[in-house]
Amino acid sequence: MEKNVSFMRSLCMGAIHEEQLLPFPKMADAERETVETVLGSLRQLLESHAKDFPAWDRSGEFPPEFIEELREFGLFSLVIPEEHGGLGLRNAAYSRTLQEISKYDASTAVTVGAHSSIGMRGLLLFGNDEQKARYLPKLATGEMIAAFCLTEPGSGSDAASIKTRAVRDGADWVISGEKLWITNGGIADFFTVFAKTSGPEERRKLSAFIVTRDMPGVSVGPHEDKMGLRASSTTTVMLDQVRVPAANLLGEEGKGFKIAMGILNSGRTGLGGGAVGGMKRLIELATVQAQSRVQFDKKISEFGLIKKKIGDMVVSCYAAESAVSMVAGLIDEGVTDYAIEAAISKVFASEALWAAADEALQVAGGNGFMREFPYEQIVRDTRINRIFEGTNDILRLFIALNAMDDVGQNLKELAATLKDVFADPIKGFGVIRDYAIHRAQLATGLSTQSAKRTFTQLAPELKAEQEIFEWGTRELASAADKLLRRHGKKIIEKQLATARMADIMIHLFVLACVLSRVTSAISEKGAPAAEKEISIAQIFADRVERIIRSAVSEIDKNTDEQLKALADHAFENERYVWDTL
Numbered sequence: 001m002e003k004n005v006s007f008m009r010s011l012c013m014g015a016i017h018e019e020q021l022l023p024f025p026k027m028a029d030a031e032r033e034t035v036e037t038v039l040g041s042l043r044q045l046l047e048s049h050a051k052d053f054p055a056w057d058r059s060g061e062f063p064p065e066f067i068e069e070l071r072e073f074g075l076f077s078l079v080i081p082e083e084h085g086g087l088g089l090r091n092a093a094y095s096r097t098l099q100e101i102s103k104y105d106a107s108t109a110v111t112v113g114a115h116s117s118i119g120m121r122g123l124l125l126f127g128n129d130e131q132k133a134r135y136l137p138k139l140a141t142g143e144m145i146a147a148f149c150l151t152e153p154g155s156g157s158d159a160a161s162i163k164t165r166a167v168r169d170g171a172d173w174v175i176s177g178e179k180l181w182i183t184n185g186g187i188a189d190f191f192t193v194f195a196k197t198s199g200p201e202e203r204r205k206l207s208a209f210i211v212t213r214d215m216p217g218v219s220v221g222p223h224e225d226k227m228g229l230r231a232s233s234t235t236t237v238m239l240d241q242v243r244v245p246a247a248n249l250l251g252e253e254g255k256g257f258k259i260a261m262g263i264l265n266s267g268r269t270g271l272g273g274g275a276v277g278g279m280k281r282l283i284e285l286a287t288v289q290a291q292s293r294v295q296f297d298k299k300i301s302e303f304g305l306i307k308k309k310i311g312d313m314v315v316s317c318y319a320a321e322s323a324v325s326m327v328a329g330l331i332d333e334g335v336t337d338y339a340i341e342a343a344i345s346k347v348f349a350s351e352a353l354w355a356a357a358d359e360a361l362q363v364a365g366g367n368g369f370m371r372e373f374p375y376e377q378i379v380r381d382t383r384i385n386r387i388f389e390g391t392n393d394i395l396r397l398f399i400a401l402n403a404m405d406d407v408g409q410n411l412k413e414l415a416a417t418l419k420d421v422f423a424d425p426i427k428g429f430g431v432i433r434d435y436a437i438h439r440a441q442l443a444t445g446l447s448t449q450s451a452k453r454t455f456t457q458l459a460p461e462l463k464a465e466q467e468i469f470e471w472g473t474r475e476l477a478s479a480a481d482k483l484l485r486r487h488g489k490k491i492i493e494k495q496l497a498t499a500r501m502a503d504i505m506i507h508l509f510v511l512a513c514v515l516s517r518v519t520s521a522i523s524e525k526g527a528p529a530a531e532k533e534i535s536i537a538q539i540f541a542d543r544v545e546r547i548i549r550s551a552v553s554e555i556d557k558n559t560d561e562q563l564k565a566l567a568d569h570a571f572e573n574e575r576y577v578w579d580t581l
């Protein structure tokens, strides 16, 4: 497998690099045994708190004793290498562990996830040996819990606009600023802080620093009163003239943006795993609920509309699980260019979870709205996944613009016009520029590999679904080409068209993951035993075909401009102006 090839980048140019996705990734036996042992005792721990979780949701805080239990259990050590005292789980194993925690409690999953997926991941990915030796053992025991500090009152999606400053003073950096909504803020001792280093405005660039709670000038605000994830700690983190030794600079000065995006990309399978765990719990709840509720002298599970909801949940859960596991597997295989695929898995899994939470509540009817049932808390807990770690809207732009960048590079006659476009596609997503430069050569190389237009290793039972995928690929490549030729530089202003491209890409990638997984299932247990999984592939491929047909037809015929004009009209009036009175 080529380690620096992105399946989706190639796909946008019509090439199917099936060796990236086949065979479906599988954990090595030793690692699987470790995970099974961890999951076994994890279930015991979480089961013992089943009644506490709703109470802590209501009180809006975990008691310190529970955080201590998480420490003692080793839940802060999951991804830390064994030589530093950790469990050394790789991406797939870590994602599977977060999946299990999420089945019990989203606040607990986020507490553990913010530590491992983003809080200390910068140290793991970009720290030097001395920094790792200094902090990883304490992070592994949970003596230090980690937090990731990027967001500020004036800077969310536009991460490059942060105001926190780091001024060099002798051997130290002096950091001042305010960070907002920091997960684990109230319990963390280790903060990965992003600040702009000093210099003239145009040269001020983001850098990443390790800041610890004991440094004078670090303080945290009160626990935020949130809609969901209420027991997890979310606070502001204030930095008032904090002296940070130069040895705490993470990676290179001025590379903070790349570091932040690298952390978020690498941590996405944590959130994805959590989303899959949430869906599995919802399917358990909804199936039991539907079979115990009787209306019109029948269990409601016998009604077609209820069956459709449950069936859809199962298909979406399988699809999300396939995509998240695939991305985790790619990372574990050492693939370096997985940012688009990771973003896709986050968007798909978080939206599938949201739809499942909404439908499970619907299956429960009025009970779903009552606090004595778990659904309302799950709906509240679930909503944030579409917002944090990159909003799904921003990620859609990221997915499509990144891939179209390569297509643009390939359209030689457009290359010059497009040169500046991808330099600043979305303010705050300047990382695309880095990719643009990095990928230009690769893009040209890929374009010559025109032979790879089909899958050759999928199970024959999936022939019709393979054809849908290949048809979709041709539609994607021609849509990308068409959009770039039509809009050129202005593609950046065509967000609705870009989001449609992203939707095509998202569904094609997830379909490819499903086909890969079902192919493995068929080869392992034979087609008859894999009958239900084949059926999932058929249903999902049918869904994908409809989505692509609709997105492609809207490229030429849509009401985008009218819709935007209507929004402008609403902005002008700041209200809905019509009435039937």
Ligand SMILES: Cc1cc2nc3c(=O)[nH]c(=O)nc-3n(C[C@H](O)[C@H](O)[C@H](O)COP(=O)(O)OP(=O)(O)OC[C@H]3O[C@@H](n4cnc5c(N)ncnc54)[C@H](O)[C@@H]3O)c2cc1C
Pocket: 114, 147, 148, 149, 150, 151, 155, 156, 157, 158, 180, 181, 182, 183, 184, 226, 229, 234, 384, 387, 388, 389, 390, 391, 392, 393, 394, 426, 427, 495
């Ligand atoms: C519970 C919780 C925990 C969090 N934990 C952390 C943490 O640990 N560390 C951390 O650093 N941050 C954290 N955050 C912050 C989170 O990452 C941000 O909320 C998120 O990045 C979005 O930023 P924002 O809320 O400022 O929204 P904004 O960026 O203001 O966006 C508002 C809306 O506008 C859209 N939008 C913005 N720009 C564009 C554009 N160019 N084109 C189209 N649409 C656009 C967005 O998609 C969104 O729908 C947390 C937030 C919450 C609520």
